Amino acid sequence: MSDPTDDRTEIERIDKEHVFGTWSYQSEVDPTQIVDADGVRFTDAAGNDFIDFSGQLMCSNLGHAADRVSEAIADQADSVPYVAPNYTTEARARLGEKLAEVTPGDLTKTFFSTSGTEAVEAAIKIAKFYTGKDKIVSRYRSYHGATYGSISVTGDPRRLAAEPGIPGAIKAPDPYAYGSTMDPMESLEYIDEMLMLEGDTVAAVLVEPIVGSNGILVPPEEYLPRLKEIAHDHGALLICDEVMAGFGRTGEWFGSDVFGVTPDIMTMAKGLTGAYQPLGATIVTPEIAAHFEDNMLTHGHTYAGHPVACAAGLAAIETYQEENLIERASETGEYLGEQLEELADAHPSVGEARGVGLFRGLELTKHSEERVPFGEREDKVGKGSTVVDEVAAAAYENGTYVANMINTLIIAPPLTITESEIDEAIASLDAALEISDDAMIA
Numbered sequence: 001m002s003d004p005t006d007d008r009t010e011i012e013r014i015d016k017e018h019v020f021g022t023w024s025y026q027s028e029v030d031p032t033q034i035v036d037a038d039g040v041r042f043t044d045a046a047g048n049d050f051i052d053f054s055g056q057l058m059c060s061n062l063g064h065a066a067d068r069v070s071e072a073i074a075d076q077a078d079s080v081p082y083v084a085p086n087y088t089t090e091a092r093a094r095l096g097e098k099l100a101e102v103t104p105g106d107l108t109k110t111f112f113s114t115s116g117t118e119a120v121e122a123a124i125k126i127a128k129f130y131t132g133k134d135k136i137v138s139r140y141r142s143y144h145g146a147t148y149g150s151i152s153v154t155g156d157p158r159r160l161a162a163e164p165g166i167p168g169a170i171k172a173p174d175p176y177a178y179g180s181t182m183d184p185m186e187s188l189e190y191i192d193e194m195l196m197l198e199g200d201t202v203a204a205v206l207v208e209p210i211v212g213s214n215g216i217l218v219p220p221e222e223y224l225p226r227l228k229e230i231a232h233d234h235g236a237l238l239i240c241d242e243v244m245a246g247f248g249r250t251g252e253w254f255g256s257d258v259f260g261v262t263p264d265i266m267t268m269a270k271g272l273t274g275a276y277q278p279l280g281a282t283i284v285t286p287e288i289a290a291h292f293e294d295n296m297l298t299h300g301h302t303y304a305g306h307p308v309a310c311a312a313g314l315a316a317i318e319t320y321q322e323e324n325l326i327e328r329a330s331e332t333g334e335y336l337g338e339q340l341e342e343l344a345d346a347h348p349s350v351g352e353a354r355g356v357g358l359f360r361g362l363e364l365t366k367h368s369e370e371r372v373p374f375g376e377r378e379d380k381v382g383k384g385s386t387v388v389d390e391v392a393a394a395a396y397e398n399g400t401y402v403a404n405m406i407n408t409l410i411i412a413p414p415l416t417i418t419e420s421e422i423d424e425a426i427a428s429l430d431a432a433l434e435i436s437d438d439a440m441i442a
């Protein structure tokens, strides 16, 4: 019997009863039913409209009306919906070729999977098989995925529940100029020393070229080229995790392109299909690809190179290219950056506005000079709700969906967003930030 005071829709009630929520206490899971999505907006079952200012989980890079992708999915499902990975399809081969074209440098051969997590799993195993070593150095402020290997190389607190995790997952400091005592370039010298002290045992250094969910951390220009040198000096590969930064978010195809670096291995997902299908990809250099000519690639999935997902990926990349979405993100991104700087000037609780292109963040603080992060409200200890959550909730009430993590509001809208849609979302944030201003230490 349903509770008559429960104002959830029937679908929301069924879902709550039968489906686990992710990363949550199940008692607190309260899913909202979404019934429509178009352009940069989506609509809930009560008829409320929201601007999607974070592209859902920073993945809906094409917005919610990319007809070319939807049609490619329908056509592929009609002709060859699935074949085992030992066959190929035009969609898979052409997507492999396309990725070799749009990724930096000579990256050439791709392993397909179905998520960012799996793309990272494949990268870790390929690095291990290729180098014959099995340690991975990654950084504290990072997220690389949820399965056992990829959560072990994740640095943020989500890893703690899975510890001790896989052996050989070593963490290094971050390029976090705003909130860390270590200067970003100094942190690199620390990594250099770590690799020296580990001896010749590290397979790869794994980084997000621009850190995503851990706060949109953009390193100095010289950081990534120097990191590649350091890794290579110690016989380790450089893996760039482009799951969030990739596919136009930064105003370049990939975060690595912002710094002119070609990694040895690159991981992709999210924007690869604009989130129209689940697809992960791990691309490698010709040297690494050649290694597996006579050494077995002991890795695979039933859905590796799934035809429908590959058709979506190919159509998504063609859409980025034909609609010039990467250049557009760079231009609209400048405008977004200016609006966020204005918010930072107007609101003392915005400690820093940072980012590139349409990949930006507002880090909030309760004390501008001492840069004190907002913790839980005293009356809400244990509920995991911070002032930053309250700001995001107020923006949502005002019609703007914005993701937040720890102390940062993450702004990563579809690359199709217009300046007037940005203005609308900024107005919601402007009103919501009164909450954090009021909660500052006097």
Ligand code: PMP
Pocket: 057, 115, 116, 117, 118, 120, 143, 144, 145, 146, 208, 212, 213, 241, 242, 243, 244, 245, 269, 270
């Ligand atoms: N790497 C990065 C940089 C990510 O941002 C994410 C997801 N937020 C992942 C890996 C994991 O991707 P997925 O959730 O698709 O498994």
